[in-house]
Amino acid sequence: xxxxxxxxxxxxxxxxxxxxxxxxxxxxxxxxxxxxxxxxxxxxxxxxxxxxxxxxxxxxxxxxxxxxxxxxxxxxxxxxxxxxxxxxxxxxxxxxxxxxxxxxxxxxxxxxxxxxxxxxxxxxxxxxxxxxxxxxxxxxxxxxxxxxxxxxxxxxxxxxxxxxxxxxxxxxxxxxxxxxxxxxxxxxxxxxxxxxxxxxxxxxxxxxxxxxxxxxxxxxxxxxxxxxxxxxxxxxxxxxxxxxxxxxxxxxxxxxxx
Ligand code: URA
Numbered sequence: 376x377x378x379x380x381x382x383x384x385x386x387x388x389x390x391x392x393x394x395x396x397x398x399x400x401x402x403x404x405x406x407x408x409x410x411x412x413x414x415x416x417x418x419x420x421x422x423x424x425x426x427x428x429x430x431x432x433x434x435x436x437x438x439x440x441x442x443x444x445x446x447x448x449x450x451x452x453x454x455x456x457x458x459x460x461x462x463x464x465x466x467x468x469x470x471x472x473x474x475x476x477x478x479x480x481x482x483x484x485x486x487x488x489x490x491x492x493x494x495x496x497x498x499x500x501x502x503x504x505x506x507x508x509x510x511x512x513x514x515x516x517x518x519x520x521x522x523x524x525x526x527x528x529x530x531x532x533x534x535x536x537x538x539x540x541x542x543x544x545x546x547x548x549x550x551x552x553x554x555x556x557x558x559x560x561x562x563x564x565x566x567x568x569x570x571x572x573x574x575x576x577x578x579x580x581x582x583x584x585x586x587x588x589x590x591x592x593x594x595x596x597x598x599x600x601x602x603x604x605x606x607x608x609x610x611x612x613x614x615x616x617x618x619x620x621x622x623x624x625x626x627x628x629x630x631x632x633x
Contacts, residue, residue, distance in 0.1 A: 382459075386429070389428045390424055390425075390428050394424075397421055401418045440548065442454065444552070451549060451552055452472045455470050455472045455529050458546075461545040461546070462542075463528065463530035463531065463538075463542055466530075466531070466533050467488075468494055468531075469493055469495065469496035470496065470530055471487075471488040471492045471496055471497065471530070472496075473523065473525030473550075473553060474498060474523070475518060475523030475524050476520065476521065477557050479521055479522050479559050480516060480559070480560050480561065480625050481521065481560070481621065481625075482524075482553075482557055482559035482561070482562050482563070483511075483524045484524075484525055484526065484527065484563070484565070485498065485524070485525075485526045485565050485566060485569055485600070486526060486528070487526045487531060487532055487538050488529070488530065488531040489501050490531070492504075498524045498525060498526055502602075503602040504601075506604070507565070507601045510601065510614065510618055513629075514621060514625075515627050516627070523557045526550070527550055527568060527569050527572045528542055528543060528546045543568075550573075554590075559593060560593075560594075560625065561593065561594045561595070561596065561624060561625065562590055562593055562594070562595040562596070563597075563598065564595060564596070564598075565598055565600045565601065566599065566600030566603065567579065567580040569600075570583050570584075571583075573595065580597065583597040584598050584599065584613060585597075585617065585620075587620075594624060596617060598614050598618070599613065599614050
């Protein structure tokens, strides 16, 4: 059970317990005040226990900036796994923190988990992820050796909708801390959502891609999202150009495409 469901389950049990207690007091009152022994029945009305229940089974407070600022990668993962800073926590199966090597050649940043990632707790394991692996392999990069992968939001938006601005605001401190701890040589933002969030702009991806930006001293490149390229093969060429740009920056010799 995830944390959001656990809080709800605890509240339900508490609420039922208060109702039973109330029934006992109601019965005791009838026994003590009545002339004859009453039939055992359940009270028809109950006080509203919701405030008491919420106080006794509180939602964990979202991590404050200072908690995130001081923590290690492992501690950050633990914060993410219990995060309830936005509503996505109530529909997720797993948080998807991110994974890969520290000091990677590339840190790939996507938008947020899809169904496969939500089911496994791992980033980019579905169809788009397998395609991304091929992109990386085409410039001699391997996920196990050279790459760290994370997303802007760590919980799946229902029906794979875009994460809302509020959800991104609640989550973005995590990926920023991840970048500081992972210390990548370069960052590759894939897709509009991740690129806009990291660069703090509303410019479209067509305008943003194709050049390096400076993210706190780290060269950051933007390209299309593999899911978008699977739907729109005309994006393949610009993605290949972007990958070559990245390889050149990393001094990786790339065979030219036939
Ligand atoms: N798309 C993303 O942006 N991230 C994932 O982890 C999977 C699909």
